Amino acid sequence: MTDKRLLVSRRGLIRAGALGAGGLLLAGCDRLNSSAGFRGVLESAQGLHMRSQRLFGGEALAREYAESAMSPVFRANGNREVADSAYRHMLERGFADWTLRVDGLVARPLALPLAALQAMPQREQITRHDCVEGWSAIGKWQGPQLSRVLDMAGLAERARYLVFHCADRFRSTPYYESIDLVDAFHPQTILAWKMNGQPLPEAHGAPLRLRVERQLGYKHAKYVMRIEVRESLDRLYGGKGGYWEDHSDYAWYAGI
Ligand SMILES: Nc1nc2c(c(=O)[nH]1)N[C@H]1C(S)=C(S)[C@@H](COP(=O)(O)O)O[C@H]1N2
Ligand SMILES: [Mo]
DSSP states (O other), X not given: OHHHHHHTSHHHHHHTTOSSOGGGTTXXXXXXXXXXXXXXXXXXXXXXXXXXXXXXXXXXXXXXXXXGXXXXXXXXXXXXXXXXXXXHHHHHTTTTTOEEEEEESBSSOEEEEHHHHHHSOOEEEEEEXXXXXXXXXXXXXXXXXXXXXXXXXXXXXXXXXXXXXXXXXXXXXXXXXXXXXXXXXXTTEEEEOEETTEEOOXXXXXXXXXXXXXXXXXXXXXXXXXXXXXXXOTTSTTSSSSHHHHHSOOOSOOBO
């Protein structure tokens, strides 16, 4: 128990030996497995949180591609820069003081530094991104599965949706998106900090973006600062669960 509590704080992560050393990334998985503290967290996954929000099809995988299929150019779309001064300050500092907050209907609210997300077991996938504006691109994405982060936080019984709060805005309205728990626990749903083998550039959502591979482009929130676990999407901005859902006629469920 003590280990779990230690691990959700930044200092705890440092104490558990998961942060700091530069060479950590390469040896990440092995180091994690041999750390009793981390093993405790990973094994603490509290059963299955997934509830049937869809009757079937929840497990289908998006197609994955070979390296040779990767697009030579992957367009950046929507916001490519973030105006927010706190964000710009963190970008200048290489996101050393950035944390991903996970809160709402969770047992253990988290504030995870980038290095903690990088030290978790990683998933890499080459997938096709489809934007409703009529373009597609195939790229390689890497990061921890979202399900592992959710298991660390522990979802409450009433949890139904995850809301991704982003650092950017259109005019004065923050960008946000939301998904259900079927997509949240899907194996290809990752919190990507790497794209095509490099840390995410600002245009593509640095330092962290959602990849939810069976959904259209606008669901793949860039510049994710906070994941809020909720029972309902009511009384949140326009109430339709996403910036484009609120401001355009984009569907909330954009599965393809
Ligand atoms: N925070 C944020 N996330 C966002 C957007 C945005 O403007 N802001 N645009 C969305 C749209 S419409 C698409 S197609 C993809 C584009 O991702 P890319 O810039 O990496 O190509 O990001 C999605 N996520
Ligand atoms: Mo898009």
